[in-house]
Amino acid sequence: RKEVEQDPGPFNVPEGATVAFNCTYSNSASQSFFWYRQDCRKEPKLLMSVYSSGNEDGRFTAQLNRASQYISLLIRDSKLSDSATYLCVVNVPNSGYALNFGKGTSLLVTP
């Protein structure tokens, strides 16, 4: 079983749509959770950290359910510039800053 699993998509949505991505992780000892965005042939960039109480950053809302080891990302009012691959990322316990990455969910926002 992979450490972090995501639906690879692709998700094709029109501008203005709301889209949700899901992710599950296998190591219950993980303590830090993130969503990263990766554009084609570029390095991943941190979109937002995910906190137990859920958190929002503008059009982006992240949720964490530790009991079911489930993480989600909701994007409201999608923009063309949101087109990218979204990576669910979980820390490697007892490793400092090492991270386990999901395979990513591809999003294409169309006019």
Added chain:
Amino acid sequence: GAVVSQHPSWVICKSGTSVKIECRSLDFQATTMFWYRQFPKQSLMLMATSNEGSKATYEQGVEKDKFLINHASLTLSTLTVTSAHPEDSSFYICSAGIYGEQYFGPGTRLTVT
């Protein structure tokens, strides 16, 4: 924010040659850096943890004699792909952590012909 650079950004080499990739933290010191590899349409996979002044820690399945890591200073880690083969062609990305966040270099695209 913290900046991590990598050099070169891309490299093409012949099979059997060695390639060195540099990872630098430009405005902070990093006692630990990480090396990842990403094949097309795959996730980033942690290869090894680079520790300043000591040996790197390699993930299972990563050959330490093939992927030589040197972390001689607090701002520089190098990854040398020795005797590269076409199957080593990949996107290599380094990262360093500070203040609870991970910062990634821009990556190095290696193509072995």
